[in-house]
Amino acid sequence: MKRLLLALALLLAPAAAARAAEPLVADLSKHLVAITTGFAGTDVLLFGAIEEVDGGKTGDVVVVVRGPNKTETLRRKDRAMGIWINSGIAKVDNAPSFYQVASTRPLDQLASPAILGRHQIGLDHLDLDIRVKDGGADQAQYRQALLRLNQKKGLYGDRALDIGMLSQRLFRTDVHFPANVPVGVYMVEVYLMVDGQVISAQTTPLVVSKIGIGADVYDFAHHQAAIYGIIAIALAAFAGWLAAVVFKKA
Amino acid sequence: MQIYLPIAEMSVNVFVILGLGGGVGFMSGLFGVGGGFLMTPLLIFLGVPPTVAVGTEANQIVASSVSGVLAHWRRGNVDVKMGLILTLGGFIGSTLGVYLFRWLRGLGQIDLVISLCYIVFLGIVGSLMLVESIQALLASRRNGGTVPVRKKHQHSWMHGLPFKMRFRRSQLYISAVVPAVIGLFVGILAALMGVGGGFIMVPAMIYLLGMPTSVVVGTSLFQIIFVTANATFLQSTMNHTVDVVLALLLLLGGVVGAQVGARFGIKLKGEQLRSLLALMVLGVCLKLLFDMVTVPGELFAAGTGGKH
Numbered sequence: 001m002k003r004l005l006l007a008l009a010l011l012l013a014p015a016a017a018a019r020a021a022e023p024l025v026a027d028l029s030k031h032l033v034a035i036t037t038g039f040a041g042t043d044v045l046l047f048g049a050i051e052e053v054d055g056g057k058t059g060d061v062v063v064v065v066r067g068p069n070k071t072e073t074l075r076r077k078d079r080a081m082g083i084w085i086n087s088g089i090a091k092v093d094n095a096p097s098f099y100q101v102a103s104t105r106p107l108d109q110l111a112s113p114a115i116l117g118r119h120q121i122g123l124d125h126l127d128l129d130i131r132v133k134d135g136g137a138d139q140a141q142y143r144q145a146l147l148r149l150n151q152k153k154g155l156y157g158d159r160a161l162d163i164g165m166l167s168q169r170l171f172r173t174d175v176h177f178p179a180n181v182p183v184g185v186y187m188v189e190v191y192l193m194v195d196g197q198v199i200s201a202q203t204t205p206l207v208v209s210k211i212g213i214g215a216d217v218y219d220f221a222h223h224q225a226a227i228y229g230i231i232a233i234a235l236a237a238f239a240g241w242l243a244a245v246v247f248k249k250a
Numbered sequence: 251m252q253i254y255l256p257i258a259e260m261s262v263n264v265f266v267i268l269g270l271g272g273g274v275g276f277m278s279g280l281f282g283v284g285g286g287f288l289m290t291p292l293l294i295f296l297g298v299p300p301t302v303a304v305g306t307e308a309n310q311i312v313a314s315s316v317s318g319v320l321a322h323w324r325r326g327n328v329d330v331k332m333g334l335i336l337t338l339g340g341f342i343g344s345t346l347g348v349y350l351f352r353w354l355r356g357l358g359q360i361d362l363v364i365s366l367c368y369i370v371f372l373g374i375v376g377s378l379m380l381v382e383s384i385q386a387l388l389a390s391r392r393n394g395g396t397v398p399v400r401k402k403h404q405h406s407w408m409h410g411l412p413f414k415m416r417f418r419r420s421q422l423y424i425s426a427v428v429p430a431v432i433g434l435f436v437g438i439l440a441a442l443m444g445v446g447g448g449f450i451m452v453p454a455m456i457y458l459l460g461m462p463t464s465v466v467v468g469t470s471l472f473q474i475i476f477v478t479a480n481a482t483f484l485q486s487t488m489n490h491t492v493d494v495v496l497a498l499l500l501l502l503g504g505v506v507g508a509q510v511g512a513r514f515g516i517k518l519k520g521e522q523l524r525s526l527l528a529l530m531v532l533g534v535c536l537k538l539l540f541d542m543v544t545v546p547g548e549l550f551a552a553g554t555g556g557k558h
Contacts, residue, residue, distance in 0.1 A: 040252035040261045075358050077549045083542040086358045086551075145550035179254065179261030214256040214495075221257055221490055229486030232309050232494050233479045236501065240316030243505035248321075 023051040023059075024192040024200040026171075031204070033177050034211040041179045044206065047172040050192050058168045059194040060104045062121055065175050067098025067155075067208070068184035074145055076137050088134025090142040095128060097182040099150070101158035102173045104165060111196045119191065119198065122158045123147050154178035183208050257493035258302045264499065266296070271310075271503025278314065278504070279511025280518075281527040282467055284474065286311050286445030287372060289500070290364075291534060298496070300361055304351070304444030305491030306500070308481040311446045313501040314508065315474040322468025329419035329465045332429060333472040336451075339430035340477035343437020348484040351442055355489075358553070367443050369539050375449050376531035383524035390521060420461045420469075429459060433473065441481045446474040449531070 026048025033042055046063055053059060072095040076088035103110065107122045116125040128146070130139050150156035155178070163173040175188070186206040192199045210218055221228045251264045270292060278285035286307050293303035322328055354360040411425035432454045436447040451470045455461045461469070486492040515523060 035254060037254055038252060039254045073358075073553050075551050075553065077546055077551070079545075083362075084546055084549075085362050089358060142550070146552065149548070149550060149552050179252070180259065210256070214254050217256040217494065221486065221492070221494075225487040225490060226483075228494075229483040229492065232486060232492050232497065233312055233482050235494065236309050236312035236482070236497065237316050237475075237479075239498070239501050239505070240313035240318075241320065243313070243317045243509075244320040247505075247509045 022200070023053055024190060024202055025049050026190040026202055026204070028188060028204060028206060031206055033181065033206065033208040035181070035183065035209065035214065036212045037214050039179060042177050043174045044177065045172060045174055046188065046190070047170070048190060049170050053194055053199060057194055059192045059199060060110050061163050061171045062101065062103040062107070062110065062191040062193060063163065063173055063175070064121055064189040064191070065098065065100045066096050066187045066189070067182055068186070069094045070097050072146060074142055076134055078136055088137055090130055090132040090134065092146055093129045095146060096126070097155070097184065098186065099123070099126065099156045100175060102162035102175070103160050104163045104171070106160040107158065110193050115196060115198065121191070123156060153180060155181070177208065181208055183210055253495070255493050255496050257491065258298050258496060260297060262296070267496065267499040268503040271500040272507035275504035275507025276511035277530070279508035280515045281523055282515070283527065284311055284314060284446035284448045287368070287443070287449060287531070288534065290444040291368065291538065300364060301355060301489060301491045302493055304364070305482070305485035305489060306493045306496050307444040308478045308485060309492050309494070309497040310500045310504065311478040312475060312482060314504055315446060315471045315478065317505060317508070319468060319471040319475060322471060327465050327468035328472050329417055329461070329469045330472070331415070332417045332420055332461070333469045335426050335429045336433035336469070336473040337476045339433025340437035340440070340473055341480050343434035344441040344477050344481045345484060347438040347441025348481060348488060350438065352488060364443060365538050365542060367439060369535055369542070371439065371450060372531050372535035375453060376528050376535055378453065379524055380528035380532065383521045383528055386521040387525060419465050420459070422460065424459065432458065437477050440477050446478055448474060
């Protein structure tokens, strides 16, 4: 929530972002990712400029895109009586639903683990609260599993050298949102780093939301579940009857 | 062409789903089965969450059984009285099944139970059907085309039960308890497995109740409409797992495929059809069994909810 307020404050103060003296300015090509009926994933362009600092040094840019936190339940299969069944469980209370990092250089060359950890930059520096209830696997294994599963879905990633620089001052990167992207208010954090320190940072909110018929169907299914169920049955019964009539004539 | 499924919350290719509906519809038209036992595992294989696959498939089966029952109705092959008794049991059974489904999902064992149900029931039904159809094939070859008639109306413990009723169309005078219990049992399985349950209902009607084969399919379809409608309603209200967009796409492909399949089916002999169906059922069963015993590529799985 604090992060959201900060982001809104930044958004509502365009003068601050536009001021030329700022060492870092950045913006997104769009602030809304609309999940429509035809949605199959999308790219959002992040672009900006950095100023020279302290006698001609140019910094590095790191971009972190974070989805809203959620509780993830992980289960581990083990062999019992010859078959593989779920036998261990872990809950992660503060797992970001989406987490992508892009940077101009590999993260370990940019700053110390302490600095990266403080800002939670990079998959290895994510602060995850994992509660394990499993005799056969530990927290570290569950942590690796969570990162691996979400990377496979395209929801997590930290890619170095994915930010393009133009004349040492302008930068751009594409943030990819796959078709299975979770909805919510995202935070796009842009960091300017010089000599292992964060010199400047900027946060911009990005809304991922279902729009159109798909969103209406989802809302209806959740808020008017009984009517939705009846309509689903009526639609199916009508379609079945129609098919029988049409094919009898043919 | 991609389309976003609002409840499954994933993007799928429209033509893949239409093709899937058409392919399974073809099988169901060819063999005279609902096809749920093929569709649900295939949807899960495509990446649809198992809970959504089961809920949505119940919805689609409403359509295919309405379409199927009408043809049987016109020929007078539906025993309404028997159908209603089966439905009564089925209503209770499918309600229990949906509650069981929710409970197992909370425990994190729903996938296991779905797979085990499939392996056990497809295995039993498939093997029985294969043995029976091979025997029939051999017999018809020996006797030059005639199949021996099975003895009907055998007396057993079932005839001692109370609430006896006359079922005119089925030419039976039996206790209503037996069909009600069969309906209940199949209802539970239908809700758990996302199937109509015809593949269990039909043999049960023939072998346990002794119903004449002519009314079995029509009556089973009649009952399946109500049981799957009940499952659809409960899955939508309790679990929010019915995706109408997916259901409509599946049934669009399904009805066309079923008609084509039915036309092909006429050209094949009954025993040949049954042995082919048996092989397919056993194929699905073995595939699921194989997946359960081999070391999985990924031991961890993510999901929301569940007790700690």
